Amino acid sequence: MSRCLTRLFAIxxxxxxxxxxxxxxxxxxxxxxxxQILLFGYAINTDVRHLSAAVADQAGTQLSxxxxxxxxxxxxxxxxxxxxxxxxLKVLLDRGEINVGILIxxxxxxxxxxxxxxxxxxxxxxxxxxILATAQTLTKMTFNVRSAAKSIKQTELFEVRNYYxxxxxxxxxxxxxxxxxxxxxxxxxxxxxxVVRERERGNLELLINxxxxxxELMIGKIIPYIVIGLIQVTLIMLLGIFxxxxxxxxxxxxxxxxxxxxxxANLSLGLVISTIAKNQFQAMQLTxxxxxxxxxxxxxxxxxxxxxxxxxxxxxxxxxxHFVRLIRGIMLRGAEISQMSNDIYALLLFMLVTISFAxxxxxKRLD
Amino acid sequence: MNTENAxxxxxxxxxxxxxxxxxxxxxxxxxxxxxxxxxxNGSGKSTTIRMLCGLLTPTEGSVSVLNYRVPExxxxxxxxxxxxxxxxxxxxxxxxxxxxxxxxxxxxMPSTQxxxxxxxxxxxxxxxxxxxxxxxxxSGGQRQRLSLAAATLHRPELLLLDxxxxxxxxxxxxxxxxxxxxxxxxxxxxxxSTHYMxxxxxxxxxxxxxxxxxxxxxxxxxxxxEINSDVVEVESTSPRQVAHTLxxxxxxxxxxxxxxRQRVLVNKxxxxxxxxxxxxxxxxxxxxxxxxxxxxxxxxxxxxTNKPAIAGGV
Numbered sequence: 195m196s197r198c199l200t201r202l203f204a205i206x207x208x209x210x211x212x213x214x215x216x217x218x219x220x221x222x223x224x225x226x227x228x229x230q231i232l233l234f235g236y237a238i239n240t241d242v243r244h245l246s247a248a249v250a251d252q253a254g255t256q257l258s259x260x261x262x263x264x265x266x267x268x269x270x271x272x273x274x275x276x277x278x279x280x281x282x283l284k285v286l287l288d289r290g291e292i293n294v295g296i297l298i299x300x301x302x303x304x305x306x307x308x309x310x311x312x313x314x315x316x317x318x319x320x321x322x323x324x325i326l327a328t329a330q331t332l333t334k335m336t337f338n339v340r341s342a343a344k345s346i347k348q349t350e351l352f353e354v355r356n357y358y359x360x361x362x363x364x365x366x367x368x369x370x371x372x373x374x375x376x377x378x379x380x381x382x383x384x385x386x387x388x389v390v391r392e393r394e395r396g397n398l399e400l401l402i403n404x405x406x407x408x409x410e411l412m413i414g415k416i417i418p419y420i421v422i423g424l425i426q427v428t429l430i431m432l433l434g435i436f437x438x439x440x441x442x443x444x445x446x447x448x449x450x451x452x453x454x455x456x457x458x459a460n461l462s463l464g465l466v467i468s469t470i471a472k473n474q475f476q477a478m479q480l481t482x483x484x485x486x487x488x489x490x491x492x493x494x495x496x497x498x499x500x501x502x503x504x505x506x507x508x509x510x511x512x513x514x515x516h517f518v519r520l521i522r523g524i525m526l527r528g529a530e531i532s533q534m535s536n537d538i539y540a541l542l543l544f545m546l547v548t549i550s551f552a553x554x555x556x557x558k559r560l561d
Numbered sequence: 562m563n564t565e566n567a568x569x570x571x572x573x574x575x576x577x578x579x580x581x582x583x584x585x586x587x588x589x590x591x592x593x594x595x596x597x598x599x600x601x602n603g604s605g606k607s608t609t610i611r612m613l614c615g616l617l618t619p620t621e622g623s624v625s626v627l628n629y630r631v632p633e634x635x636x637x638x639x640x641x642x643x644x645x646x647x648x649x650x651x652x653x654x655x656x657x658x659x660x661x662x663x664x665x666x667x668x669x670m671p672s673t674q675x676x677x678x679x680x681x682x683x684x685x686x687x688x689x690x691x692x693x694x695x696x697x698x699x700s701g702g703q704r705q706r707l708s709l710a711a712a713t714l715h716r717p718e719l720l721l722l723d724x725x726x727x728x729x730x731x732x733x734x735x736x737x738x739x740x741x742x743x744x745x746x747x748x749x750x751x752x753x754s755t756h757y758m759x760x761x762x763x764x765x766x767x768x769x770x771x772x773x774x775x776x777x778x779x780x781x782x783x784x785x786x787e788i789n790s791d792v793v794e795v796e797s798t799s800p801r802q803v804a805h806t807l808x809x810x811x812x813x814x815x816x817x818x819x820x821x822r823q824r825v826l827v828n829k830x831x832x833x834x835x836x837x838x839x840x841x842x843x844x845x846x847x848x849x850x851x852x853x854x855x856x857x858x859x860x861x862x863x864x865x866t867n868k869p870a871i872a873g874g875v
Contacts, residue, residue: 200669201666201667204663204666204667207666208652208655208663211659212652212654212655216654395650395653396646396649397651397652399616399646399650400646400651401667402616403614403639403642403644404668405636405639405640405667405669
């Protein structure tokens, strides 16, 4: 056992020495999280406002002008053009100059009185579902007809209470998931490249001719990166809290525990990739082959609930899916780990399967 | 198996698809000797060495190294052998000392022994002044000394060297061989592959490999004496014409130009090689002077590899 540890520490020390000297990698460890959180934190915003709109006000009454003014006050649209016909609105939509066309027919006021006919028409660019969804909120707008005698008070069926993110800020939703995305990218790539690089440089041919065991080699490679992963988690959380005021409703220890398991899962996947890839380029390609579905299917970008059953099954295999659920649960909803044990088990299972696979595949042979 | 031998193999064979890289190789390598593998690139030297240390699994045949069965017992064996790859395979981003320290720890040396051994190795291989230099910035010869120091830190009984001198100058090679003989004196067995004749000549025993087969095996001196050809040196004012005339004559194995002279290998079956060559040249009216000379190791190599059908049915 003690002999075992000597070798393990030899590999550990060597990895740390090499990491300290590899300025570029070291820069990426800190640079990637900072850049991505600034980029995504500020850029991703699902709460869309200021859609450009054109108005064809064929009624031209005080009431129709008031409708347009009310819509602008809501900040959902910005009126950019005034035209006269619906056909012109269509042309503008086709050209992509506007997202929304508002057609107010000449008999607008008469239609307002009649309950069975809509009073005006919204022409929406549906090619982007997010814009469509936002523009549709306009239809729920209540129009206060102050001048007219009769106002139709519509009662809504449901009242919506928004838990956990009352201000509907996207960054609150994005930052916890971003921890997972950044870890997936850096952890898988770093380990895969770290092993493949040794093979490319011939170091591995020497190492496998020594008494080093596969397990020692793998664990010695993993541990430094676990520490790096935890540093990244801390960095993203601090930036998230100070820049984007992301709430931490759950226990900090729980966050780190979940992150630790997730990091280990990704590192073992990186080792699997390293046993398959022949050079660093292949290792990078394989990493991205895994990275893209992780981002798209995990629920980080698109809601898990909206995906077809088959895609959901695939997503359940990806560690990021479970991590996104766990971290949002803990950070935003203040959930306890025990309430989400299924996702923990899923991550542990993934890790066990991949690390066993990596150790089995990595032979101390060349053929 | 005979314990006197460090390595024994019977019918050792390795196939990669259709290619037979190593073809029924039988080896008996005695302890405390330098055994050389001489052969052109692709003759199966590296593949054989890799099978001997368990890096490759033989397709056929059996190997015993230091009385361990390979590849089954390769893991125990690894503590007792040292291996030096063709390419520099230590870490270029670690210093000389860090590399040695890493290897010492990989072989689980206790820390006091580690310090004395590294100190001694740096002295023997003239690395003390370079201790803090990154391995990546060393010259070819320095890298090679570092590799040898690293491979011998744990005092292996057997040292496997795969073309260790392919990237260094002649003086460095000489120094390197002095180091090898020192190691043999202290009891190490060395297996070294090379394609340099002068190195092959310095081995105690030699096996010449060609296309995966051993085509000659023995002490270099014996191989030169028992060569299956006679060597004739032809001095001429028109050496190209000599070569042209002799090239296709019967029983001529090869013609090699050395400056103004042509070195001609003649099959021993011919007999009286000097007169035979002189006659051919005279009848072709090529102005020349022939004389017998001693065969070199290169002549042996050419004889056994160039035209295997003529060279005594090997």
